[in-house]
Amino acid sequence: GAGVSQSPSNKVTEKGKDVELRCDPISGHTALYWYRQRLGQGLEFLIYFQGNSAPDKSGLPSDRFSAERTGESVSTLTIQRTQQEDSAVYLCASSLRAAGKKLFFGSGTQLSVL
Amino acid sequence: EDQVTQSPEALRLQEGESSSLNCSYTVSGLRGLFWYRQDPGKGPEFLFTLYSAGEEKEKERLKATLTKKESFLHITAPKPEDSATYLCAVQVGGNEKLTFGTGTRLTIIP
Numbered sequence: 001g002a003g004v005s006q007s008p009s010n011k012v013t014e015k016g017k018d019v020e021l022r023c024d025p026i027s028g029h030t031a032l033y034w035y036r037q038r039l040g041q042g043l044e045f046l047i048y049f050q051g052n053s054a055p056d057k058s059g060l061p062s063d064r065f066s067a068e069r070t071g072e073s074v075s076t077l078t079i080q081r082t083q084q085e086d087s088a089v090y091l092c093a094s095s096l097r098a099a100g101k102k103l104f105f106g107s108g109t110q111l112s113v114l
Numbered sequence: 115e116d117q118v119t120q121s122p123e124a125l126r127l128q129e130g131e132s133s134s135l136n137c138s139y140t141v142s143g144l145r146g147l148f149w150y151r152q153d154p155g156k157g158p159e160f161l162f163t164l165y166s167a168g169e170e171k172e173k174e175r176l177k178a179t180l181t182k183k184e185s186f187l188h189i190t191a192p193k194p195e196d197s198a199t200y201l202c203a204v205q206v207g208g209n210e211k212l213t214f215g216t217g218t219r220l221t222i223i224p
């Protein structure tokens with residue numbers, strides 16, 4: 001595809017439900033990132049994948065959050081037992097390994113937990 | 115802990131009125147400083163990467179500069195289409211993640 005694609009664009013869920021967010025990176029991009037953007041706050045790093053290496057999960061806020069990536073393609077971010085504080089825009093980005101951190105971002109998934 | 119602070123939080127300028135946005139950082143082992151632009155409802159869009167003090171990059175009406183403590187994004191004769199939130203981010207040491215500031219929301223009034 002032409003850019004990073006995220007789905008759904010909006011998700012409304014009830015507290016306690018599980019949600020799954022999807023990211024399709026740019027073809028050929030080996031690095032993939034998930035960030036969270038709460039209203040009025042900066043982007044918060046969640047997780048980084050690079051090829052077949054072990055992911056950097058250091059930004060995941062709790063064990064309710066997990067992410068997977070199959071090879072160098074699609075990634076899913078799963079939030080279990082959602083809480084109201086999980087409400088945010090979840091952004092995915094991809095990059096070429098040697099691109100000097102020129103990240104290409106998707107438009108994000110707006111998650112609202114009621 | 116690595117910190118990135120952007121100022122001002124918001125800035126309103128008349129069309130053609132030049133100004134600068136500031137990004138100050140406190141990190142150990144800066145590998146790169148990045149500027150992104152974010153429009154409402156969209157993901158950030160890459161503008162510049164700066165690697166060492168004294169470096170400058172330009173793109174149309176924007177020029178980014180870097181010192182050992184801060185970076186400036188200079189906007190010359192801005193137009194309404196330059197209205198956006200401008201984000202600064204740093205990459206530190208052996209980390210692959212970028213640490214972002216909270217951004218400056220720029221509004222250019224026609």
